[in-house]
Amino acid sequence: MTDDTATLLECDNVVKRFGSLAAVDGMSLTVRQGEVVGIGGPNGAGKTTFFDVVTGVTPATDGRIVFDGHDIAGLGADRICQLGIARTFQLNAAFESLTVRENIDIAAYFGRSRRAIPGIRLGKDVREQTDEALAFVGLADKADAAVGQLPVLDRKLLMIAGAIATKPKLLFLDEPVGGLNTTEIDHIIGLVERLKADGLTVVLIEHVMRFLLALSSRVLIMHHGKKIFEGLPTEVAEDPVVVETYLGEATRKRLKSFFADGEVGA
Numbered sequence: 001m002t003d004d005t006a007t008l009l010e011c012d013n014v015v016k017r018f019g020s021l022a023a024v025d026g027m028s029l030t031v032r033q034g035e036v037v038g039i040g041g042p043n044g045a046g047k048t049t050f051f052d053v054v055t056g057v058t059p060a061t062d063g064r065i066v067f068d069g070h071d072i073a074g075l076g077a078d079r080i081c082q083l084g085i086a087r088t089f090q091l092n093a094a095f096e097s098l099t100v101r102e103n104i105d106i107a108a109y110f111g112r113s114r115r116a117i118p119g120i121r122l123g124k125d126v127r128e129q130t131d132e133a134l135a136f137v138g139l140a141d142k143a144d145a146a147v148g149q150l151p152v153l154d155r156k157l158l159m160i161a162g163a164i165a166t167k168p169k170l171l172f173l174d175e176p177v178g179g180l181n182t183t184e185i186d187h188i189i190g191l192v193e194r195l196k197a198d199g200l201t202v203v204l205i206e207h208v209m210r211f212l213l214a215l216s217s218r219v220l221i222m223h224h225g226k227k228i229f230e231g232l233p234t235e236v237a238e239d240p241v242v243v244e245t246y247l248g249e250a251t252r253k254r255l256k257s258f259f260a261d262g263e264v265g266a
């Protein structure tokens with residue numbers, strides 16, 4: 001990573017309180033163009049809340065968030081998406097009664113520019129973005145299926161397709177492989193590798209360490225709303241505080257062998 005790489009996102013001392021609980025407690029993060037930043041940490045550490053604040057799902061209590069030259073703290077999720085940050089959710093988020101294609105059409109239509117309702121008219125550009133996103137994730141054959149009938153992997157792919165149909169500059173993935181088996185995890189690793197190869201900047205949350213460490217160029221570990229570690233994937237299991245608060249000794253050993261010979265369980 002060179003020093004002159006463009007900064008895409010700058011979060012400075014971000015705080016989110018729910019009553020007396022500081023779910024995010026002074027998080028700072030810089031994301032540069034083309035990076036894949038992985039965020040880990042125990043349940044309740046504040047990872048999703050941090051995503052929610054940056055993507056406008058919930059407003060920050062305090063702090064500065066600048067994306068691509070825009071001060072986005074306090075903007076709504078629709079506006080932030082239109083500026084170029086797309087995201088997926090930990091749990092399935094889709095219009096259940098609509099088809100796969102209709103879901104992606106909605107993302108492509110509303111995710112790029114301000115639109116008025118009523119008056120939806122899907123232009124050629126929207127249809128092309130939808131087709132492109134469906135083909136990219138491998139859901140073209142299921143374009144007309146009702147979302148409610150999809151298996152777990154396809155539902156994850158649907159969320160990713162919706163996100164990339166907005167043509168983002170920065171993609172946030174919240175536990176993209178939660179609940180998937182090993183083969184399915186490998187499938188999503190391949191997909192994120194292709195997004196990386198296309199130059200997309202990605203920030204991801206994941207508990208599955210082999211996913212997090214295989215894809216990330218830099219890793220952050222959160223605990224009690226704060227960043228307790230930031231460094232290279234190879235350094236995570238060497239950090240005594242991370243081992244103590246999050247990984248445990250068994251995972252530390254598995255990760256050491258992962259970097260020694262490329263093998264680790266989920």
Ligand SMILES: Nc1ncnc2c1ncn2[C@@H]1O[C@H](COP(=O)(O)OP(=O)(O)OP(=O)(O)O)[C@@H](O)[C@H]1O
Pocket residue numbers: 018021023041042043044045046047048049050090
């Ligand atoms: N809307 C809310 N109101 C009150 N407390 C909340 C709300 N959302 C989250 N919290 C609390 O904030 C803390 C951080 O939660 P968050 O979901 O961000 O953690 P996380 O690191 O993403 O956890 P996990 O890995 O389990 O998804 C938790 O204590 C949670 O109970």
